[in-house]
Amino acid sequence: MAWWQKASAVRVVQANGTSNNNTSLTPFGTIWVVDDPLTEGPDPNSMVIGNSRGVYVSAGHDELMLVAYLDFGFTNGEFxxxxxxxxxxxxxxxxxxxxxxxxxxxxxxxxxxxxxxxxIFFNVSTGDSIVEYTMVLRH
Incomplete structure (x- = not known):
């Protein structure tokens, strides 16, 4: 099975008060653990150069808002x-x-x-997405 066919975000916590009356993909208080592939480009067949692992927390009562902690770990190439x-x-x-x-x-x-x-891509019904990151760093 290819990496893009596996679940890479798993809900691990959902607040009791939001479980029965909220049909949103991101009910307030929900926490997901993620392990997404980090690729050279947006094409699912791009070379995997690492992974993005971390946590998303749904933190918006009135809007679709997550708080994200992610660590982009490189497993290939110069970094x-x-x-x-x-x-x-x-x-x-x-x-x-x-x-x-x-x-x-x-x-x-x-x-x-x-x-x-x-x-780059977002499926509203599944929550699947492809996001391009452009970083400016001082280190």
């Missing part, structure tokens, strides 16, 4: 063994958005900066 960490609010309904870079390991030790995100 093999290094990672970049982001922590930010994620207004997922916006096609373009920005994350704060809060650190890193290896070649990205003490990284600071920002990541511009652009949604």
């Amino acid at each position: 093999n063994g290094s990672s970049i960490s982001v922590l930010s609010r994620n207004p997922v309904a916006d096609i373009e958005r920005e994350f704060a870079v809060v650190g890193g390991r290896g070649k990205f030790r003490m990284a600071r900066g920002f990541a511009n995100l652009k949604c």
